[in-house]
Amino acid sequence: MCGIVGVLGNHEVAPILVEALKRLEYRGYDSAGIATVQDGRLDRRRAVGKLANLSDALVHDPLAGKSGIGHTRWATHGGPTVTNAHPHQAGRVAVVHNGIIENYRDLRARLAHRDFHTETDSETVAQLCEEHMDQGLPPREAAVATLKDLDGAYALAFLFQGEADLIVAARKGSPLAIGHGDGEMFVGSDAIALGPMTNSVTYLEEGDYAFVTRSGVEIHDAEGRLANREMRTIPAQSTQLDKGGHKHFMAKEIFEQPVVLSDCLSHYTGAEIELDFTQTDRVVLVACGTAHYACAVAKYWFEQMADLPCDVDIASEYRYREGPVSPNATAIFVSQSGETADTLAALRYVKEKAARVVSVVNVPESSISREADLSLPILAGVEVGVASTKAFMNQLGVLANLAILAARQRGTITPGRAEELRETLRALPGLINQALACEDQIASHTAELSEARSVLFLGRGPMFPMAMEGALKLKEISYIHAEGYASGELKHGPIALIDNAVPVIVFAPRDALFDKTVSNMQEVMARDGKVWLITDADGAREAGDGTWATLVMPQVDPILAPLLYAVPAQLIAYHTALHKGTDVDQPRNLAKSVTVE
Ligand code: F6R
Numbered sequence: 001m002c003g004i005v006g007v008l009g010n011h012e013v014a015p016i017l018v019e020a021l022k023r024l025e026y027r028g029y030d031s032a033g034i035a036t037v038q039d040g041r042l043d044r045r046r047a048v049g050k051l052a053n054l055s056d057a058l059v060h061d062p063l064a065g066k067s068g069i070g071h072t073r074w075a076t077h078g079g080p081t082v083t084n085a086h087p088h089q090a091g092r093v094a095v096v097h098n099g100i101i102e103n104y105r106d107l108r109a110r111l112a113h114r115d116f117h118t119e120t121d122s123e124t125v126a127q128l129c130e131e132h133m134d135q136g137l138p139p140r141e142a143a144v145a146t147l148k149d150l151d152g153a154y155a156l157a158f159l160f161q162g163e164a165d166l167i168v169a170a171r172k173g174s175p176l177a178i179g180h181g182d183g184e185m186f187v188g189s190d191a192i193a194l195g196p197m198t199n200s201v202t203y204l205e206e207g208d209y210a211f212v213t214r215s216g217v218e219i220h221d222a223e224g225r226l227a228n229r230e231m232r233t234i235p236a237q238s239t240q241l242d243k244g245g246h247k248h249f250m251a252k253e254i255f256e257q258p259v260v261l262s263d264c265l266s267h268y269t270g271a272e273i274e275l276d277f278t279q280t281d282r283v284v285l286v287a288c289g290t291a292h293y294a295c296a297v298a299k300y301w302f303e304q305m306a307d308l309p310c311d312v313d314i315a316s317e318y319r320y321r322e323g324p325v326s327p328n329a330t331a332i333f334v335s336q337s338g339e340t341a342d343t344l345a346a347l348r349y350v351k352e353k354a355a356r357v358v359s360v361v362n363v364p365e366s367s368i369s370r371e372a373d374l375s376l377p378i379l380a381g382v383e384v385g386v387a388s389t390k391a392f393m394n395q396l397g398v399l400a401n402l403a404i405l406a407a408r409q410r411g412t413i414t415p416g417r418a419e420e421l422r423e424t425l426r427a428l429p430g431l432i433n434q435a436l437a438c439e440d441q442i443a444s445h446t447a448e449l450s451e452a453r454s455v456l457f458l459g460r461g462p463m464f465p466m467a468m469e470g471a472l473k474l475k476e477i478s479y480i481h482a483e484g485y486a487s488g489e490l491k492h493g494p495i496a497l498i499d500n501a502v503p504v505i506v507f508a509p510r511d512a513l514f515d516k517t518v519s520n521m522q523e524v525m526a527r528d529g530k531v532w533l534i535t536d537a538d539g540a541r542e543a544g545d546g547t548w549a550t551l552v553m554p555q556v557d558p559i560l561a562p563l564l565y566a567v568p569a570q571l572i573a574y575h576t577a578l579h580k581g582t583d584v585d586q587p588r589n590l591a592k593s594v595t596v597e
Helices: 012-024 051-060 106-112 122-134 139-148 250-257 256-269 289-306 315-321 341-351 369-370 392-409 413-434 440-451 463-478 485-491 516-524 537-543 556-581
Strands: 003-007 030-039 041-048 067-073 088-090 093-099 152-160 164-171 177-180 186-187 199-202 209-213 216-220 231-233 281-286 310-314 331-333 356-361 373-377 454-459 482-485 504-507 531-536 551-554
Touching: 003 012, 003 093, 003 152, 003 209, 012 051, 012 067, 030 051, 030 152, 041 051, 067 093, 067 152, 067 164, 088 122, 088 485, 088 537, 093 122, 106 122, 122 413, 139 152, 139 164, 139 209, 152 440, 164 186, 177 216, 186 209, 186 369, 199 216, 250 256, 250 556, 256 392, 256 413, 256 556, 281 289, 281 341, 289 310, 289 392, 289 463, 289 556, 310 315, 315 341, 331 341, 341 356, 341 369, 356 369, 356 392, 369 373, 373 454, 373 551, 392 413, 392 440, 392 463, 392 516, 392 556, 413 551, 440 516, 440 551, 440 556, 454 463, 454 485, 463 504, 463 556, 482 485, 485 516, 504 516, 504 556, 516 537, 531 537, 537 551, 551 556
Parallel strands: 281 310, 281 331, 331 356, 356 373, 454 482, 454 504, 504 531, 531 551
Antiparallel strands: 003 067, 003 186, 030 041, 030 067, 088 093, 093 152, 152 164, 164 209, 177 186, 177 199, 199 231, 209 216
């Protein structure tokens, strides 16, 4: 997703802006640019592709100035071209924007007399502001008048010709942080961007706009009233971006899982979760992508452990379906970033209707966290790799705790069984370490996998959503087509795909349904299909013969096995992508935080 930075500094800002943009690379982007004010004059440089291209452009054509704004663009309206790259400039105004201006067509029509240069929605913001200045408004007032005309979602930073000590920043729907320095001030999409410059940060709230100068910031709420927003000190480790000796952030994050899961579980062992599941008649779980698969696993837990009906929904469908919401429902919204536009909109839709709105998020200051009645942090630490790994793990950790809590409160499991499940959870970081030790074994098969044009993943019970998550991970970072299916569904269609060129990866711990999954596996092998069975020692003994590959995972209570089997799913995707030579941490077309619909 687009990233924004702004600096009112005491040194040349171009290199500072580029460095800050580098720290936003993880969000995904396809072009970048910066604008500065030098001797009162606005100027900008932009480039398509990686930031190295912008740096090159700056070497050939440097940009001076101690005040500036910068942007990484993830194309929505108009392709990734230099012209469409931000900052957009209209006369005396330069603007960077994250989000979507929904009424940009109307605004363009209203401003038809002006000279538009791009296909973007964002340019209308710069044009509109310049129009207000043409009508006599000074920069601050022109920016505020512009904001009043915008529908949609935005984080915005305005820079003005002749104003080397002013950035106007605004937030509606997309987060924005103001950083406080010593005689310097900063603006950034998140605290990570600002990390090397300052750890004193004020987050704008929904509808806020701010006049930032070197001597401080004046924040107004949506009604224009002066607003007091807390300044926070961000712990250094939460803005650190280092690969810890790994080749990619994704690898680092996969290998961090034993530690982050253990931290998360210890937190929830000690903490009293203020939720009463005895009065609730159903759980509604809503999320997107990987977080949605974490919810789909949790459905098995809530239903099997707590005898609680559970609906799982994709946020982009849920928000518009207008389905009934029981006033006694507990609605849980799961999101790593806490800013996913569809999940946030679904939360807002349900807020008036359900008894309780709970969020399970990784970024505590995010919108989804703040707007829920109760927010449960997953404590995974910053996740930089676009493909979610450790956040998925800790989402499962928190949801498992909730399901066990619900089961205990509702008396559907004995205290002994609850303790057994908690004991299994506590043992999982150790088992995950053992699974990580299988990396070389996994890697030895991925060269062949990387040749496949299509891969199927199969699983039953809670392993079915794991199969879908395994397929998502593979397609995201290796660009190989992959689908996850419930094993029992194979013969209802997908079996038509089977031949020796379509590997089938089967997640099957030796559980009560193992024999059925093995039958489905046999159906694949009978059609010359290549099966990679991922199971435990008992499963391998019973069904490991005749497979293309068999990987043995440690033994674990099958109901909680998804936390363990996530590891081979992630490592398969990672090593296949390494063979394909794709950009693992920033796969094409993907953004880390999806703040547009
Ligand atoms: C996949 C992935 C995405 C996200 C989805 C939701 O690896 O990362 O599918 O899970 O975009 O994002 P959050 O969790 O930030 O709401």
